[in-house]
Amino acid sequence: MKISVTVDGVRYEDDVEPRLLLVHYLRDQAGRTGTPIGCDTTNCGACTVLMNGMSVKSCSVLAVQADGAEITTIQGLANGELHPLQQAFHDEHALQCGYCTPGMIIAAADLLRDNPHPTEEEVRDGLEGNLCRCTGYQNIVRAVLKAAGSTGVTT
Amino acid sequence: MTTETTAANEIGKARKRKEDARLITGQTNWTDNITLPGLGYIAFARSPYAHARITSVDLSEAKGAPGVFAVFSGADLAAEQGSLPCAWPVTKDIVMPNHPPMAVDTVRYAGEIVAAVVARDRYEAADAVSLIDVTYEPLEPVLDMEAALADGSVKVHDEGNKSFTWTLENGDLAGAFGDAAIVLERTYRQQRLIPCAIEPRSVVCAPVGDEYTMWSATQIPHVLRVMLAVVTGIPEHNLRVIAPDVGGGFGSKLQVTAEEVLALLLARRLGRPVKWTESRSEGNMAVHHGRDQIQRIRLAADSDGRLRGLSVDLLADMGAYLMLVTPGVPLLGAFMFNAIYKMDAYRFNCTGVFTTKTPTDAYRGAGRPEATYAIEHIMDDLAAHLHMDPLELRERNWIKHEEFPFNTISGLTYDSGNYEAATAEAKALFHYDALRMEQAERNDAGATVRLGIGISTFTEMCGLAPSRLLGSLLYAAGGWEHASIRMLPTGKVEVVTGSSAHGQGHETAWSQIVADQLGVPFEDIRVLHGDTQVAPKGMDTYGSRSLVVGGTALVEACGKVRDKARIIAAGMLEVAPEDLEWTPGRWSVRGDPDQGKSIAEIAFATFAAHALPDGVEPSLDSDSTTDPDNFSFPHGTHLCAVEVDTETGRVKIRSYVAVDDIGVVVNPMIVEGQVHGGIAQGIAQALYEEAAYDSSGNLETVTLADYLVPSAADLPSFVTANTTTPSTTNPLGVKGVGEAGTIASTPAVVNAIVDALRPFGVTDVPMPCTPERVWRAIAAARGSEGASA
Numbered sequence: 001m002k003i004s005v006t007v008d009g010v011r012y013e014d015d016v017e018p019r020l021l022l023v024h025y026l027r028d029q030a031g032r033t034g035t036p037i038g039c040d041t042t043n044c045g046a047c048t049v050l051m052n053g054m055s056v057k058s059c060s061v062l063a064v065q066a067d068g069a070e071i072t073t074i075q076g077l078a079n080g081e082l083h084p085l086q087q088a089f090h091d092e093h094a095l096q097c098g099y100c101t102p103g104m105i106i107a108a109a110d111l112l113r114d115n116p117h118p119t120e121e122e123v124r125d126g127l128e129g130n131l132c133r134c135t136g137y138q139n140i141v142r143a144v145l146k147a148a149g150s151t152g153v154t155t
Numbered sequence: 156m157t158t159e160t161t162a163a164n165e166i167g168k169a170r171k172r173k174e175d176a177r178l179i180t181g182q183t184n185w186t187d188n189i190t191l192p193g194l195g196y197i198a199f200a201r202s203p204y205a206h207a208r209i210t211s212v213d214l215s216e217a218k219g220a221p222g223v224f225a226v227f228s229g230a231d232l233a234a235e236q237g238s239l240p241c242a243w244p245v246t247k248d249i250v251m252p253n254h255p256p257m258a259v260d261t262v263r264y265a266g267e268i269v270a271a272v273v274a275r276d277r278y279e280a281a282d283a284v285s286l287i288d289v290t291y292e293p294l295e296p297v298l299d300m301e302a303a304l305a306d307g308s309v310k311v312h313d314e315g316n317k318s319f320t321w322t323l324e325n326g327d328l329a330g331a332f333g334d335a336a337i338v339l340e341r342t343y344r345q346q347r348l349i350p351c352a353i354e355p356r357s358v359v360c361a362p363v364g365d366e367y368t369m370w371s372a373t374q375i376p377h378v379l380r381v382m383l384a385v386v387t388g389i390p391e392h393n394l395r396v397i398a399p400d401v402g403g404g405f406g407s408k409l410q411v412t413a414e415e416v417l418a419l420l421l422a423r424r425l426g427r428p429v430k431w432t433e434s435r436s437e438g439n440m441a442v443h444h445g446r447d448q449i450q451r452i453r454l455a456a457d458s459d460g461r462l463r464g465l466s467v468d469l470l471a472d473m474g475a476y477l478m479l480v481t482p483g484v485p486l487l488g489a490f491m492f493n494a495i496y497k498m499d500a501y502r503f504n505c506t507g508v509f510t511t512k513t514p515t516d517a518y519r520g521a522g523r524p525e526a527t528y529a530i531e532h533i534m535d536d537l538a539a540h541l542h543m544d545p546l547e548l549r550e551r552n553w554i555k556h557e558e559f560p561f562n563t564i565s566g567l568t569y570d571s572g573n574y575e576a577a578t579a580e581a582k583a584l585f586h587y588d589a590l591r592m593e594q595a596e597r598n599d600a601g602a603t604v605r606l607g608i609g610i611s612t613f614t615e616m617c618g619l620a621p622s623r624l625l626g627s628l629l630y631a632a633g634g635w636e637h638a639s640i641r642m643l644p645t646g647k648v649e650v651v652t653g654s655s656a657h658g659q660g661h662e663t664a665w666s667q668i669v670a671d672q673l674g675v676p677f678e679d680i681r682v683l684h685g686d687t688q689v690a691p692k693g694m695d696t697y698g699s700r701s702l703v704v705g706g707t708a709l710v711e712a713c714g715k716v717r718d719k720a721r722i723i724a725a726g727m728l729e730v731a732p733e734d735l736e737w738t739p740g741r742w743s744v745r746g747d748p749d750q751g752k753s754i755a756e757i758a759f760a761t762f763a764a765h766a767l768p769d770g771v772e773p774s775l776d777s778d779s780t781t782d783p784d785n786f787s788f789p790h791g792t793h794l795c796a797v798e799v800d801t802e803t804g805r806v807k808i809r810s811y812v813a814v815d816d817i818g819v820v821v822n823p824m825i826v827e828g829q830v831h832g833g834i835a836q837g838i839a840q841a842l843y844e845e846a847a848y849d850s851s852g853n854l855e856t857v858t859l860a861d862y863l864v865p866s867a868a869d870l871p872s873f874v875t876a877n878t879t880t881p882s883t884t885n886p887l888g889v890k891g892v893g894e895a896g897t898i899a900s901t902p903a904v905v906n907a908i909v910d911a912l913r914p915f916g917v918t919d920v921p922m923p924c925t926p927e928r929v930w931r932a933i934a935a936a937r938g939s940e941g942a943s944a
Binding site for chain 1: 172178180181183185187278403432434435436658825828829832835836864867868873896
């Protein structure tokens with residue numbers, strides 16, 4: 001099937017199999033390997049991207065469902081300089097191996113779009129769909145709260 | 156050794172990580188990102204049975220499917236696939252069955268590989284796997300360790316279900332128990348866990364002529380290279396192994412896997428690059444599991460609580476085969492059951508048992524969390540038995556800070572420690588006395604939600620390890636580590652380490668160490684690792700060894716660089732080398748500091764090499780291979796307060812304080828992160844995770860929907876602090892921190908739950924302490940009908 005999809009500001013037109021997962025399209029065809037895959041049951045959230053501004057787990061979206069959509073991955077989040085969440089993750093040591101980080105940052109961006117001034121508990125609940133095995137989440141929560149407090153946070 | 160260069164003061168700084176730049180922007184190089192011209196995707200057919208004979212494998216339909224390059228059964232590869240290695244045959248008479256990477260005639264766990272497809276893309280490969288027709292003759296699974304050892308049990312292997320029995324004994328155990336006032340006997344179950352690094356395993360193998368490059372999501376590129384050569388017969392110098400960015404390991408990538416060996420064999424067969432990346436549900440079945448022990452522990456004490464003796468009988472589930480260090484994992488616990496305590500006699504006995512389950516092997520802590528759980532749990536039981544505060548009981552028995560170095564009953568020499576200091580700090584941060592008062596008030600009032608306080612005063616042996624000691628335990632490899640320093644002509648520094656990071660932050664911490672050692676800016680240092688062609692020697696990363704052993708190698712290599720630089724600087728300044736003194740980054744004339752040469756100037760002088768002293772080689776580059784004399788022994792006091800709803804069984808962690816003494820801290824930010832993550836992983840064992848099998852031997856927790864890796868919503872924030880008692884066995888004074896939190900936190904949490912429920916008569920809750928299990932434990936203790944419901 002033919003699709004037209006914009007990924008991190010670049011428009012692509014491709015002929016894809018109907019069963020192709022969006023995450024495989026992004027990684028294998030659009031070359032956006034910054035979005036990794038951590039599971040096959042939508043539990044881990046590593047593959048989270050923004051689709052028309054809303055976070056989706058790209059392993060549970062078909063590429064054909066993204067027809068006409070605008071996708072933002074971790075590689076398209078920054079605009080010249082680091083996004084406040086990227087900066088906060090660095091400053092607060094919110095990553096170790098970094099495998100969950102792209103999905104975590106994207107999910108956090110959507111969380112802050114929805115709730116610009118969350119409490120700690122709201123951050124923890126809001127990131128429930130993204131698993132990290134390294135950090136124990138404490139610094140991730142701290143980073144999201146810090147980014148929420150910084151000026152000019154946009155998604 | 157470090158005193159002369161401490162002016163640079165990088166050690167101890169919370170430097171933000173160099174690694175982050177690529178990780179937060181998606182520029183990471185995971186193995187699964189790698190693609191090559193002509194790449195073939197591998198997909199495996201795996202056994203749906205825990206135990207079965209393979210009666211036929213029909214590949215014909217799969218071979219004709221679109222995009223398929225080749226399909227192989229175990230029989231096709233039988234002549235070349237060898238046996239997966241076990242590097243730790245713990246006894247001379249160990250039963251170590253053949254372990255083909257692809258099953259040929261029998262499968263022994265659900266998920267074992269029975270056939271492989273190589274195809275043009277991952278979807279076509281998966282399609283073709285579904286066309287493979289394997290017929291099985293199911294055999295009875297062997298799922299229970301005690302039943303496996305009973306006469307008449309179905310055999311997992313022809314050689315029987317017992318792999319080995321290993322014993323350690325010291326002191327007069329009969330005497331210690333004979334007239335003891337108190338003898339406690341407990342059985343604890345260490346449930347089976349799945350490591351669940353968030354990056355699934357992945358391997359790419361590219362043949363060029365008779366040379367092979369393998370990229371793998373591994374913790375051990377160097378060990379893997381040696382083992383691939385041994386297993387396949389491909390000469391070691393024709394193999395290059397690269398661990399690119401690796402997304403966590405926790406022991407699960409300390410392995411030589413069937414998939415890696417098969418990728419190499421298939422690349423050789425097809426003469427084309429191949430790639431395999433596991434799905435999570437494949438990985439939960441096929442990545443080695445952790446823990447899974449039955450612990451019978453007997454403790455003898457005097458009526459005042461003084462410990463006399465400890466006897467431990469372990470059954471350790473090996474799973475279906477012995478993997479790289481499977482039999483050695485429970486033995487790492489052999490030295491840790493006695494923990495921080497003094498006693499007169501000790502006996503440890505471990506039997507390794509085969510079952511038809513996924514093989515077990517190292518998982519964060521590897522043997523030490525299990526031991527710490529058992530001793531810390533029974534210490535709380537003893538305190539309850541004596542109506543004594545559990546911290547007071549521990550203090551009565553622990554090694555006093557003035558007694559170090561101390562030879563323990565299990566035969567180790569603890570070089571240093573200060574349990575008093577860590578415990579005092581933890582008590583203060585935790586508000587221990589106030590919480591005890593609140594607990595008593597709730598108990599007196601018969602409150603529905605009870606408060607429990609759990610204690611874990613743990614230690615561990617890490618910095619693996621002195622090679623001689625490993626040899627005496629029949630481990631096949633050494634425990635040294637390698638580092639080299641390349642001084643570039645422009646004054647920049649390349650640091651090559653044999654330790655292979657996968658989230659630990661080596662690039663940052665190693666830069667800090669070298670900055671101090673050579674007096675060069677942190678920013679001017681680049682750390683290289685994880686490629687056997689770039690870092691030719693190494694023993695890799697596991698067992699909290701990287702900083703203790705690899706860091707020492709760095710210090711020694713830097714010392715050699717300084718020594719070489721001194722001779723060249725002396726020639727440049729036309730003075731004798733002994734007239735020079737080192738200040739950070741510079742050799743200068745004693746008494747005339749303006750007369751000197753910076754390390755960058757000296758490096759450039761070796762590049763030009765126009766005027767070096769006679770007989771001096773034009774290079775500052777140096778390396779060191781360091782073999783430690785002893786382990787290091789981090790310790791700490793973790794205190795956990797839980798609220799337990801006695802009507803629903805729900806457990807809520809109210810506060811958690813961890814005071815760790817890991818010696819000198821290189822980067823406190825990284826250390827804090829390691830402790831947080833470690834605590835979380837230990838809490839996961841206490842409350843959430845278990846690899847569960849059904850009665851047919853199928854893994855029930857195949858997905859992350861069933862295997863409950865905790866999320867941010869499931870965990871609290873932790874209060875962490877450090878006390879610092881430098882290790883005396885390495886020049887940095889460091890001890891290692893990678894496993895500390897995991898080792899300490901599981902018993903702290905379970906002790907807290909049991910402490911909350913002791914008024915009901917509860918003495919144990921089996922892990923994971925789910926609401927149902929907590930509720931049942933209360934019901935059973937109350938003797939209500941609900942217990943059998």
